[in-house]
Amino acid sequence: MDRVYVYQEGFLNLLTLLKYLIANKIKPFNIKEENYEASLLEEVVDLRLSLNKNILEEIKNKLGVNVLKILYYVYLSNDNNKELIMYYFYLNALKYPDTITLRRDLKCVREALKLEKYVGSEAHKLKGFVRFKELNNKVLYAKIKATNNCLEILANHFKRRLKEEYWIIHDEARHIMAIYDKKDYYIIDDNLLKMEDNKLSKDKYEDLWLTFFKTIAIKERENKTVQRNFMPKKYWENIIEVREEK
Amino acid sequence: MELKDKLRILADSAKYDASCSSSGSNRQNKYGMGNTSISGICHSFSSDGRCISLLKILMSNCCIFNCKYCLNRRSNNIQRATFTPEEVCEITLNFYRRNYIEGLFLSSGIIKDADYTMKLLIETISLLRFKYHFNGYIHAKAIPGAKEDLVKKLGSLVDRMSANIELPTKEGLKLLAPNKKEDNVTQIMQYVKEKRNRNFVPAGQSTQMIIGGTNETDLNIMEKSFSLYQNYHLKRVFYSAYIPVNKDRLLPSLVKPPLKRENRLYQADWLLRYYNLKVSDILDEAKPNFNLLIDPKADYALRHLEEYPKEINKVNYYELLKVPGIGVTSAKRIIQSRKVFKLNFDDLKRMGVVMKRAKYFITCDNKFLINKDMLKKEFIEANLVLDNKPIIEENIGKQLSLFG
Numbered sequence: 264m265d266r267v268y269v270y271q272e273g274f275l276n277l278l279t280l281l282k283y284l285i286a287n288k289i290k291p292f293n294i295k296e297e298n299y300e301a302s303l304l305e306e307v308v309d310l311r312l313s314l315n316k317n318i319l320e321e322i323k324n325k326l327g328v329n330v331l332k333i334l335y336y337v338y339l340s341n342d343n344n345k346e347l348i349m350y351y352f353y354l355n356a357l358k359y360p361d362t363i364t365l366r367r368d369l370k371c372v373r374e375a376l377k378l379e380k381y382v383g384s385e386a387h388k389l390k391g392f393v394r395f396k397e398l399n400n401k402v403l404y405a406k407i408k409a410t411n412n413c414l415e416i417l418a419n420h421f422k423r424r425l426k427e428e429y430w431i432i433h434d435e436a437r438h439i440m441a442i443y444d445k446k447d448y449y450i451i452d453d454n455l456l457k458m459e460d461n462k463l464s465k466d467k468y469e470d471l472w473l474t475f476f477k478t479i480a481i482k483e484r485e486n487k488t489v490q491r492n493f494m495p496k497k498y499w500e501n502i503i504e505v506r507e508e509k
Numbered sequence: 510m511e512l513k514d515k516l517r518i519l520a521d522s523a524k525y526d527a528s529c530s531s532s533g534s535n536r537q538n539k540y541g542m543g544n545t546s547i548s549g550i551c552h553s554f555s556s557d558g559r560c561i562s563l564l565k566i567l568m569s570n571c572c573i574f575n576c577k578y579c580l581n582r583r584s585n586n587i588q589r590a591t592f593t594p595e596e597v598c599e600i601t602l603n604f605y606r607r608n609y610i611e612g613l614f615l616s617s618g619i620i621k622d623a624d625y626t627m628k629l630l631i632e633t634i635s636l637l638r639f640k641y642h643f644n645g646y647i648h649a650k651a652i653p654g655a656k657e658d659l660v661k662k663l664g665s666l667v668d669r670m671s672a673n674i675e676l677p678t679k680e681g682l683k684l685l686a687p688n689k690k691e692d693n694v695t696q697i698m699q700y701v702k703e704k705r706n707r708n709f710v711p712a713g714q715s716t717q718m719i720i721g722g723t724n725e726t727d728l729n730i731m732e733k734s735f736s737l738y739q740n741y742h743l744k745r746v747f748y749s750a751y752i753p754v755n756k757d758r759l760l761p762s763l764v765k766p767p768l769k770r771e772n773r774l775y776q777a778d779w780l781l782r783y784y785n786l787k788v789s790d791i792l793d794e795a796k797p798n799f800n801l802l803i804d805p806k807a808d809y810a811l812r813h814l815e816e817y818p819k820e821i822n823k824v825n826y827y828e829l830l831k832v833p834g835i836g837v838t839s840a841k842r843i844i845q846s847r848k849v850f851k852l853n854f855d856d857l858k859r860m861g862v863v864m865k866r867a868k869y870f871i872t873c874d875n876k877f878l879i880n881k882d883m884l885k886k887e888f889i890e891a892n893l894v895l896d897n898k899p900i901i902e903e904n905i906g907k908q909l910s911l912f913g
Contacts, residue, residue: 366849373859391552424538481557487556488558
């Protein structure tokens with residue numbers, strides 16, 4: 264039977280499992296989160312490892328902070344095979360600790376770097392495309408629908424940028440939200456906090472922004488293809504200045 | 510006048526400035542609002558495909574100058590408006606906290622005189638920085654002819670400061686902008702170059718030239734840019750295809766702005782800054798204008814075929830960069846990776862090399878990807894053009910309209 268190893272949700276749990284598999288020379292058929300539904304030919308193996316709290320430090324010291332970042336970004340991606348890619352990337356990083364990121368002849372390295380870039384660039388785009396609304400109680404609230412799980416990267420960005428504000432970023436694709444209380448942010452399930460639509464009243468500055476957005480375009484240079492290339496339609500429903508056009 | 514009307518008028522008057530970059534500064538948020546991102550962040554894209562990163566507005570579109578090409582010139586009968594400093598702060602801060610913008614790009618028409626205008630810009634930006642503790646990105650236009658201590662003051666408040674050279678030659682400037690003096694602009698550039706540090710214009714300076722408003726050749730323009738980069742260490746020269754907003758017998762009556770030419774200038778500008786090419790590699794007196802069908806690097810390669818093919822596993826970084834289809838990123842990847850393993854054509858493709866362009870100019874391990882007897886100038890040129898669909902479509906359109 265093909266063995267599928269499962270881990271409890273969370274980056275550290277996954278790393279703990281990967282390390283265990285590599286150390287014990289186990290070659291998994293697949294690695295999945297614990298609620299995985301196996302097919303008839305698969306056998307689910309739950310090792311119930313206790314969390315290795317030092318694993319981040321270990322990877323950082325042995326393989327460098329860049330390898331850790333790549334593993335983390337691949338973990339955040341929505342790729343179906345991300346766990347296996349991480350497994351083989353980690354395995355090869357231990358084999359070639361100094362040159363791993365240059366080994367584009369290895370498929371796992373190519374795939375890992377591709378996903379790292381994909382997540383990084385989506386998070387970078389969303390840093391620009393997030394649109395906060397001011398709720399009646401002065402809290403800033405934004406909805407996103409990200410393809411990859413960018414919420415933590417965004418929360419870190421806005422924690423520094425809008426440090427003196429209360430804000431909430433809601434990822435509707437994953438039903439999670441980041442809540443910031445002027446000290447730190449917390450990532451929670453979105454059913455723990457119900458947002459009522461009537462709190463989102465009309466706001467004078469939204470109107471000013473729409474005016475600015477329309478005015479700043481030069482009609483002699485119109486080029487909607489380029490506009491869409493840089494600002495993909497999948498984000499438009501949450502970007503107020505283009506939402507209507509969608 | 511309502512704030513909304515002012516914003517409409519003063520954004521409309523500012524929109525022809527090409528620069529919107531918000532990169533190059535690393536301002537931290539100690540307390541208050543905002544910080545800057547070293548790589549810059551685009552917040553939106555307008556229907557002309559340009560990035561919107563900054564709230565780009567004029568303080569005022571009242572102007573004592575009468576530059577022929579400018580919408581805001583004195584003799585134009587348009588609606589005029591002037592923001593108060595508090596109004597600019599209000600819009601900037603409220604846009605910023607909703608994450609619409611990365612910061613402010615503030616310019617102005619010349620009200621009364623250069624010093625008066627400059628003081629108004631300083632007052633506004635001081636309010637933002639000190640009263641509201643705003644640490645977002647600010648790009649301000651320095652007003653040519655203003656006193657040195659005012660230039661100094663403004664530079665200490667902003668991330669980027671720039672002064673527009675407007676036209677590639679002094680003659681052009683004299684013809685179309687008789688009130689402006691190139692020396693006043695270069696004086697500011699010289700000052701910023703000397704004084705620049707992490708507290709003074711940390712993101713550096715840029716400038717802008719209008720293309721196609723006067724009859725300069727591309728060679729004139731590139732030589733001007735090259736000397737600006739050399740003499741004043743500018744971060745960027747922006748090229749702005751001339752758009753006829755005014756009628757004047759001294760101005761060309763273009764139907765369409767020369768966008769393809771503008772595109773070629775940007776490509777060549779990149780070759781100067783990142784590819785270590787010289788103006789004389791790209792253009793010369795015998796051929797002073799760009800080929801609109803082929804980009805400047807491919808054009809260079811076709812005119813210097815004797816330098817090719819380049820062996821991917823051997824040639825240095827700058828030689829790699831001379832291959833059409835290889836850019837800065839892929840060249841760096843090649844250099845790093847080939848130390849670890851020998852590259853073949855598949856590896857190149859995976860590293861982001863555009864093989865349909867590069868294949869005529871490279872060998873991998875002394876092997877060609879295509880029959881090398883075919884590698885004649887005419888053959889490659891025809892293929893490069895035919896592979897570029899947008900160019901073909903544009904030109905077919907032109908042909909048809911001749912008969913239409």
